[in-house]
Amino acid sequence: MFLYQLLPFLWAVSANADFFQFDTISNASTYYFNYIYCNLWEGECQPNQDDTTQQVPTRDLWAGFSQDYIRLLSQWYCSLGQCCESGDCRIINNITGLAIDLQLKLHGQHLAQSVVLKAVQGFISNPESNKPLTLSFHGWSGTGKNFVARIVADNMYRDGVKSECVRLFIAPFHFPHARLVDTYKGQLREAIRDMVLRCPQTLFIFDEAEKLHPGLIDAIKPYMDHYDNVDGVSYRRAVFLFLSNIGGTTINDVALDFWHSGQNREDIGMEDLEHRLRAEAMESQGGFAQSELMSGHLIDFFVPFLPLEYRHVKLCARDAYAARGLEPDEGTLDEVAKAMLYVPKEERLFSAQGCKSIPQRINFFLP
Numbered sequence: 001m002f003l004y005q006l007l008p009f010l011w012a013v014s015a016n017a018d019f020f021q022f023d024t025i026s027n028a029s030t031y032y033f034n035y036i037y038c039n040l041w042e043g044e045c046q047p048n049q050d051d052t053t054q055q056v057p058t059r060d061l062w063a064g065f066s067q068d069y070i071r072l073l074s075q076w077y078c079s080l081g082q083c084c085e086s087g088d089c090r091i092i093n094n095i096t097g098l099a100i101d102l103q104l105k106l107h108g109q110h111l112a113q114s115v116v117l118k119a120v121q122g123f124i125s126n127p128e129s130n131k132p133l134t135l136s137f138h139g140w141s142g143t144g145k146n147f148v149a150r151i152v153a154d155n156m157y158r159d160g161v162k163s164e165c166v167r168l169f170i171a172p173f174h175f176p177h178a179r180l181v182d183t184y185k186g187q188l189r190e191a192i193r194d195m196v197l198r199c200p201q202t203l204f205i206f207d208e209a210e211k212l213h214p215g216l217i218d219a220i221k222p223y224m225d226h227y228d229n230v231d232g233v234s235y236r237r238a239v240f241l242f243l244s245n246i247g248g249t250t251i252n253d254v255a256l257d258f259w260h261s262g263q264n265r266e267d268i269g270m271e272d273l274e275h276r277l278r279a280e281a282m283e284s285q286g287g288f289a290q291s292e293l294m295s296g297h298l299i300d301f302f303v304p305f306l307p308l309e310y311r312h313v314k315l316c317a318r319d320a321y322a323a324r325g326l327e328p329d330e331g332t333l334d335e336v337a338k339a340m341l342y343v344p345k346e347e348r349l350f351s352a353q354g355c356k357s358i359p360q361r362i363n364f365f366l367p
Contacts, residue, residue, distance in 0.1 A: 131227075
């Protein structure tokens, strides 16, 4: 039925072709064919920023048509999922949702809550940013680094981490062999360029970033620098998240010192940790210390994730039960929390695994 509605428009194109330059009509047709081929038929696409066929035709192209025809074509095009009233439908940039999720779902991480929210909000509200947003998450395993990355993706994109605007790289999985670093460089550059061409706002997550080869980080350093474009492509609307265990011991030492001195962990400020994280990242083994990402000061914020205490583990257990539609009593939550290993040996203050294994551990306590 919709095709019949579109037929008058197709007739109008031929009837009014003399109003336009032939190459402009050709570019428009090629653009829509490429979109259908790449996204509906899942053909192999080779985007080229310098090719005008990769640009959405401007309104000037349709100046000779009535508003009804323009509206009809717009409805058809947007029904494919490429656009909507607010812009690209894949991108939602829900700052309110981000704030709520960080506040309610993330436990024991007041610094990460504040820094991540302000950094992402500031970046989104400034379309003229002079560089991509680059954040480096630091802390022990299980403290929430991956969890926060997922929260960011869920509130920036309609499909969360499954969005075609989001790409996750796990260092030992995607780049396992040092001898193949030159091959990885080309693959990584191509993957990032392709993503940026396909989506106006992209999110790249590098997990276990401390295991990245320094040459690999340097290969993508230009994409995170203060350049208008790199080979004709602008990366200024991209977000890069690096997740690593670097600095975990330093963060824990600071938290322990505050505990020994009788101060609340909520009194720990960025001034107590960020400069230490920066220094440790530059002195550590692996890609971070030796890369131009550090020497070029391209990381906007070093975000510390504090070690989790007994009370935080209980909150994680509560959330894990709630995710299964269950409401455990305090006794059950205590049992789950007590089953975790706590360090240091004397104080038994911090969960050695954070909350990482909680969703699996509660199986043991189910009736």
